[in-house]
Amino acid sequence: MLVNAQDPSKAKALPAPQPTLLMRLQADNVARMVFLLPSVLLVLFLAVFPLLASLYLSVSRIQLVRGGFNIEFIGLRNFERLLSGSEQRRFLGRFTEFNLEHWLVLGAVVLVMVLMLINYVRSPRFKWAGIPVRLVAIAFGAAITYLLLGTLTGRGLPGTLVVTMIFVFAGVTLQYLLGLGLAMLLTQELPGKRFFRIVFLLPMMITPVGIAFLFRMMTDTLQGPLAPLWALAGLRNFSWVETAEGARLAVVIGDTWQWTPFMFIILLAALEGVSRETIEAALVDGANRAQLFFHIILPEILPVSMTLILIRIIESFKIIDMPQVLTRGGPGTATEPVSLHAYNIWRAGDWGGSAALSYLLLIVVTFVALVFMNSVRRRVLEWV
Amino acid sequence: MRKLRGMLSAVLGAAVVANALTFAVAQDKPYAGVVIDVLTFTGPQIAEPLQRRAPDFAELTGATINVVTVPFGDLYQTILTDQATGTNSYEAFVFAPQWMVDYIVPGYLEDLTDYVANDPDLQWDDVAQFFREFSSTYQGRIFTIPLDGDFHMVYFRSDVLEAAGLQPPTTWDEYLAVAEAVHGTDMNGDGEPDFGSCIAKARGEQGYWWIHSIASPFLQTQGTSQGVFFDTETFDPLVNNAGFIRALEIYKATTAFGPPNELNIGVGDTRSLFSAGRCALTLDWGDIGPLSVDPEISVVKDKVGAVITPGSTEVLDRATGELVACDDMTCPFAINGVNHAPFAAFGGWSGGVSAAADPLVKEAAYAFFSYMAQPAQANVDVTIGRTGFNPYRLSQFGDLTPWIEGGFSEAGAREYLGAIEASLASPNFVLDLRIPQNQRYQQVVLDEVLSRFLAGELTAEEAAEEIFMRWNELSDDIGRQAQFEAYLGTIGAQ
Amino acid sequence: MMKRFFATSSPFAPSPAWRIFSYALLIFWAVVVLFPLYWLVITSFKLPIDVSQGPKYLPFVDFQPSLHAWEYILFDQGVTVTRPYTNTIVVGIWSALVSLVIGSLASYGLTRFTYRPKPALVGVFLALAIGALAAVIAGVPPLVAVAAAIVLFFLIAQTIGRRFKGTLTNNDIAFWLISQRMLPPVAVVIPIYLVYQQLGLLNTHAALVITYTTINLPLVIWFMRDYFASIPFELEESAFIDGASRYQVFYRIILPLSTPGLIATFLIVLVFSWNEYILALFLTGADTQTMPMLVVAQNATRGPQWWNISVLVVLMIAPITIMALFLERYIAKGILVGAVKG
Incomplete structure (x- = not known):
């Protein structure tokens, strides 16, 4: 039964209602609502409404007064402080002076985006309604490029937003590559593969705060288990957490250790879904290992990979436990992601500022996810 | 073993006292059936003595005590959220009096002045003056009962300093000199080089308190009411001046003689490093004393000395923002020409009662804190290393017996208590920042800017300038005049 | 039986050299995974002094193992540990089950029906929601x-409403549901806290169960939608011909066929709610704290109590x-993502 179910040709796209019998069943309006409504209501109740309420908090100042609290409308002040005021340095970072090269790179990025827009206008998919969205996307893309250029080069220092992006990019890339590699190894018929499969899953089972503590021990060059190795390498007085790069690396390693299993297990499932007949046919045609991978296997697992990467990007933007315990965001603000930043000011009683910060994070995540969905993923799938 | 005996005798002692009291009030238990949920943080330091003594208190009064705990870092916010939203799940709290203003202004905390006045058993006059008149009060009213005496001291390894022919530091310059002289020598006999100075500089932990321990002797000379955080005339932050900048430089300079990961360690780590014999000097609260004699974790028993936090021979002239030399006018409280200003960081765990509770419950909750703070109980608890309670009563210095039973040598006990007494006796004690939303000033702004300064992102001047600007912005945001009045109110200035 | 490529029986069996290379890599990663866990376990048997005096690797050789942390956690702490442990189990299992049920229903609906909601109506809905919220803030009773x-x-x-043009598709709904995982918890937690407080749900298991159900729903829908889509319609059609109702078909045919998928998904979402920290911090009180909070709490003014942390984490894992060991074969077949493109 299941072998049949896995035949990808049978389920190429989401099932369109089939004629005859199923059409008749479309009529059971009650049933279709019974199936979908619980989820929709739950999400509305616990995600959409709180989000709207949060929006209200983000434009308010909350003062505790006798008998409750006082919510005062202060407009965009919380946002202004983050984007151009006293919290700018912490949230966005310190910008370097732009020289010619910076402007050239920025110009090139904008040019590519504009060319893509022109390409779209000339394509058959063109609709006027698609223009404003794309213009916003271009502005947003230019802003992020400006931010990355300004804070990651020269005298610039990244703020919590860019630090989050570094964690997302480095973490997800590492996790995907490692997960894919391990899954490829375990698709072979090797004795003991069940053992490895279980072992590789273990880090996922551990509570993130536990892992963060574990990695604090691992990265401790004084009392940690790797201390002799450091001493041997002549790095007795080296510490991961003394430099921004080292501390970030420690966080990324911990995060990768934890989340590679998630990538691994799903990619393994995807790889095992690749039908053996296709592969054997390719081998009969004389394909070598690399050709097999790039022409047969990769196209098969790319759709899953895209969704998987999207989910992990979304999750990674929320990273908080690992840096909170491992480095507490230090040294300076080198490893402080936006979630931790928001949590820290929330903890000190600044609810409005925290809500504003969370909103900015949400806007960035949404933008990145949408660009990934509509631009990267679509192109990749078309290429497949 | 010693510790166990100490705890055992503490329990027995309490039981004896409890029995005697029970007899005195006969069978009439005033709070029979009352249940009090006491909120504090997880871990044995505070919860353990509360839980240990709860049954005796129940025996005595009929009230049931439930100790509820949340992680340390979330205690402030948990109390605030619970009260602000009217949830009121707890009747009493054990917290840092530093936070009290945020709870008093919206009316969450019960005014305990009258309770204290009618409670001779508490022996209020025995509590050290600083805790009585500053730490537990706001605008002249008592809101918390101190259970713990918290302020910074400098601890040193007496054997290491003696071998190097050095005296314990009395100024911060001497502190640096001692740290430099012994840094890199082996202090615990394992052949590894150890560290001159260990200070917990991690972000999000205690990092932001040390700076005022270092800066205070430069900033405050005229007694507690002068304060170290803001100018008492203009309410401008006292940070962009020669004194604070000097303190920043000293703070940063200590890093060179610390463990390599000093920027990422909290007090727990420095305490375990110090107990493991790896540090010659450390700046800490009173906890190191009892910990250093705990055989389970310490290899430095009887090798530890303590002194009042180092001072300065130069102090800030607030009119010019420059440093001037100490003389009778500028430093009236100087000892041997050195101005000391011990810093009561955090303020010492104290008990407060929810104003929203029923009158009988409030009374019972107060009675419980009073019971915990009475000498019969408190004077035993402060000697137990496992608790986080440090001395705060005068009678706790008089009798060395419980300390020696707790594991101290007689000389060790005398030295530890001597340093505490010298600090507590100082008329120039420094009160922690206690204006509304002080967490945003310290835990958010000061912590972040200091951390960036230590990481080399900012110079001392830039750091001072940024703190100045952002503290002013916060004050303007929250309401400058109200904040100013609150500040003057907390430090008892006119 | 599932067939796998690169099988030994196939013409492209791994050569001995490739085999050794594979094993080397696998063993390397196994060490990377297992060594920290080994360290965790032995730390739970260490005295504080064994931790602070540099690394010690082998029990009985480097240091004398001690049960002090285990005694402290299991016996001395009593209800302080057992209560969070029970809470974690109750909340974890309930929220995993509820999200599995609700998510499966939605996934089935999204693969078998065609929904055509109109974006304009969604806009009206949101506008009304904002209006209602504003009214509540202005003092109108919430109900x-x-x-x-x-x-x-x-x-x-x-x-x-009937005049609005333009409709959303099933894929849009699915994306909207799945994208709820984007929300940073800090962004929504204060309103959620206030709502629960109004409903009297604070400090109850229900608060966490509902919240975790919501945050896990996207994962369930992602996994189960693909799984259901891979089940051929013909099976259902014959049942319909025999006169079965929608619900009977779902319960009698679809669910039994999906057991591996359901178990694998259950395990994954269980892990998420089992380990969640930030939301639990906000939404729990004395009686409902979960284990991750207890782990974090071991880092108080005395610094991290490594031995206690290790014991607690071992207890949590x-x-x-053990469940993963027993259910591993289901995990292997239970995840069918990619059976559907996208």
């Missing part, structure tokens, strides 16, 4: 505001790992 908004919505939907 009245919500009721009025619902009535208004149906009025609009039934009258002018143990049941999940």
Whole structure:
């Protein structure tokens, strides 16, 4: 039964209602609502409404007064402080002076985006309604490029937003590559593969705060288990957490250790879904290992990979436990992601500022996810 | 073993006292059936003595005590959220009096002045003056009962300093000199080089308190009411001046003689490093004393000395923002020409009662804190290393017996208590920042800017300038005049 | 049986050299995974002094193992540990089950029905929601505001709603549901806290179960939608011909066929709610704290109590790992993502 179910040709796209019998069943309006409504209501109740309420908090100042609290409308002040005021340095970072090269790179990025827009206008998919969205996307893309250029080069220092992006990019890339590699190894018929499969899953089972503590021990060059190795390498007085790069690396390693299993297990499932007949046919045609991978296997697992990467990007933007315990965001603000930043000011009683910060994070995540969905993923799938 | 005996005798002692009291009030238990949920943080330091003594208190009064705990870092916010939203799940709290203003202004905390006045058993006059008149009060009213005496001291390894022919530091310059002289020598006999100075500089932990321990002797000379955080005339932050900048430089300079990961360690780590014999000097609260004699974790028993936090021979002239030399006018409280200003960081765990509770419950909750703070109980608890309670009563210095039973040598006990007494006796004690939303000033702004300064992102001047600007912005945001009045109110200035 | 490529029996069996290379890599990663866990376990048997005096690797050789942390956690702490442990189990299992049920229903609906909601109506709905919220803030009783908004919505939907053009597809709904995982917890937690407080749900298991159900729903829908889509319609059709109802088909045919998928998904979402920290921090009180909070709490003014942390983490991993061992074969077949493109 299941072998049949896995035949990808049978389920190429989401099932369109089939004629005859199923059409008749479309009529059971009650049933279709019974199936979908619980989820929709739950999400509305616990995600959409709180989000709207949060929006209200983000434009308010909350003062505790006798008998409750006082919510005062202060407009965009919380946002202004983050984007151009006293919290700018912490949230966005310190910008370097732009020289010619910076402007050239920025110009090139904008040019590519504009060319893509022109390409779209000339394509058959063109609709006027698609223009404003794309213009916003271009502005947003230019802003992020400006931010990355300004804070990651020269005298610039990244703020919590860019630090989050570094964690997302480095973490997800590492996790995907490692997960894919391990899954490829375990698709072979090797004795003991069940053992490895279980072992590789273990880090996922551990509570993130536990892992963060574990990695604090691992990265401790004084009392940690790797201390002799450091001493041997002549790095007795080296510490991961003394430099921004080292501390970030420690966080990324911990995060990768934890989340590679998630990538691994799903990619393994995807790889095992690749039908053996296709592969054997390719081998009969004389394909070598690399050709097999790039022409047969990769196209098969790319759709899953895209969704998987999207989910992990979304999750990674929320990273908080690992840096909170491992480095507490230090040294300076080198490893402080936006979630931790928001949590820290929330903890000190600044609810409005925290809500504003969370909103900015949400806007960035949404933008990145949408660009990934509509631009990267679509192109990749078309290429497949 | 010693510790166990100490705890055992503490329990027995309490039981004896409890029995005697029970007899005195006969069978009439005033709070029979009352249940009090006491909120504090997880871990044995505070919860353990509360839980240990709860049954005796129940025996005595009929009230049931439930100790509820949340992680340390979330205690402030948990109390605030619970009260602000009217949830009121707890009747009493054990917290840092530093936070009290945020709870008093919206009316969450019960005014305990009258309770204290009618409670001779508490022996209020025995509590050290600083805790009585500053730490537990706001605008002249008592809101918390101190259970713990918290302020910074400098601890040193007496054997290491003696071998190097050095005296314990009395100024911060001497502190640096001692740290430099012994840094890199082996202090615990394992052949590894150890560290001159260990200070917990991690972000999000205690990092932001040390700076005022270092800066205070430069900033405050005229007694507690002068304060170290803001100018008492203009309410401008006292940070962009020669004194604070000097303190920043000293703070940063200590890093060179610390463990390599000093920027990422909290007090727990420095305490375990110090107990493991790896540090010659450390700046800490009173906890190191009892910990250093705990055989389970310490290899430095009887090798530890303590002194009042180092001072300065130069102090800030607030009119010019420059440093001037100490003389009778500028430093009236100087000892041997050195101005000391011990810093009561955090303020010492104290008990407060929810104003929203029923009158009988409030009374019972107060009675419980009073019971915990009475000498019969408190004077035993402060000697137990496992608790986080440090001395705060005068009678706790008089009798060395419980300390020696707790594991101290007689000389060790005398030295530890001597340093505490010298600090507590100082008329120039420094009160922690206690204006509304002080967490945003310290835990958010000061912590972040200091951390960036230590990481080399900012110079001392830039750091001072940024703190100045952002503290002013916060004050303007929250309401400058109200904040100013609150500040003057907390430090008892006119 | 599932067939796998690169099988030994196939013409492209791994050569001995490749085999050794594979094993080397696998063993390397196994060490990377297992060594920290080994360290965790032995730390739980260390005295504080064995931790602070540099690294010690082998029990009985480097240091004398001690049960002090285990005694402290299991016996001395009593209800302080057992209560969070029970809470974690109750909340974890309930929220995993509920999200599995609700998510499976939605996934089935999204693979078997065609939904055509109109974006304009969604806009009306949101506008009404904001209006209701504003009314509540302005002092209107919440129930009245919500009721009025619902009535208004149906009025609009039934009258002018039919004229709106443009519809969303099943994929849009699925994306919207799945994208809820984007929300940073800090962004929504204060309103959620206030809502629960109004409903008297604070400090109850229900608060966490509902919240975790919501945050896990996207994962369930992602996994189960692909799984259900891979089940051929013919099986259902014959049942319909025999006169079965939608619900009977779902319960009698689809669910049994999906057992591996359900188990694998259950395990994954269980792990997420089992280990969650930030939301639990906000939404729990004395009686409902979960284990991750207890782990974090071991880092108080005395610094991290490594031995206690290790014991607690071992206690947390143990049941999940044992479950994973027993259910591993289901995990292997239970995840069918990619059976559907996208």
